[in-house]
Amino acid sequence: MRGSDERSGSLFSYVDLEARVRPDHPLRTIREIVNAALGNLSKAFAGLYTDFGRPSIASERLLRAMLLQAFYGIRSERQLMERLEFDLLFRWFVGLGVADPVWDHSIFSKNRDRLLAGEIAVKFLSAVLAQPKVKRLLSSDHFSVDGTLIEAWASIKSFRRKDGDDNDSKGPGRNAEASTRRSVQTRRTKVRPTRRPGCIRRGMGSRPSCVTWGTL
Structure with missing residues (x-):
């Protein structure tokens, strides 16, 4: 019913x-x-x-x-x-x-x-x-984490070439694909140039993320 x-x-x-x-x-x-x-x-x-x-x-x-x-x-x-x-x-x-x-x-x-x-x-x-x-849940053991990846508040487009030449894109518009690979050896971010930035890809098919290397 x-x-x-x-x-x-x-x-x-x-x-x-x-x-x-x-x-x-x-x-x-x-x-x-x-x-x-x-x-x-x-x-x-x-x-x-x-x-x-x-x-x-x-x-x-x-x-x-x-x-x-x-x-x-x-x-x-x-x-x-x-x-x-x-x-x-x-x-x-x-x-x-x-x-x-x-x-x-x-x-x-x-x-x-x-x-x-x-x-x-x-x-x-x-x-x-x-x-x-x-x-019984407490412990005096100590451990350190090195090489921590911290998500940076910077987009991929904020990375500029160190030599000042950013004319490496192909196609019209602001979202043109880059023809060269971005790396920390040739580029740096304008957000915090004193930090050590980089781009990583967490998996196949995922877009790169901007990160900052640090130490805890």
Whole structure:
């Protein structure tokens, strides 16, 4: 039998956020580690506020929200609050209920300085690294990467001959094909001539990319 597409608004809705998140979701392990670290910082959070006045947004919720912003690559606090408004997974991780209101995005600007002044970021990271589940993932091994290719903000057309003669194209128009091969021995870019530029082709059929050689 075909189901109905009509929307039936319920006066009461009972939604258990804990049941909505699957048991093997990666955020479950992260949330457990984060909550344990935040529990050790309770006294540090209390020292940032006075004993009177209007209650503020809990620092624990602000830090959890900023972690989600980093995990999911959300570009601004405004977009983060919009996502937190309708995403049940985000609400569960931060500690908000289904009916709890979302705070204004300007709260981050006002509280970020307070958290930095109290060195909460350093204490929070230290508390996370001290967790037993995190310690076994750490290592003192060191490695270096040499000859790194960094994508350059320069087009192929910005490469000019070192001798000043650029009359090596055939055909009319600004997009004429070059009849000679471009190389760092005969050309250099006008964008940053002090860097060591070059062009590479990452695969058959792909167009060349301008890169800058560097060292990490």
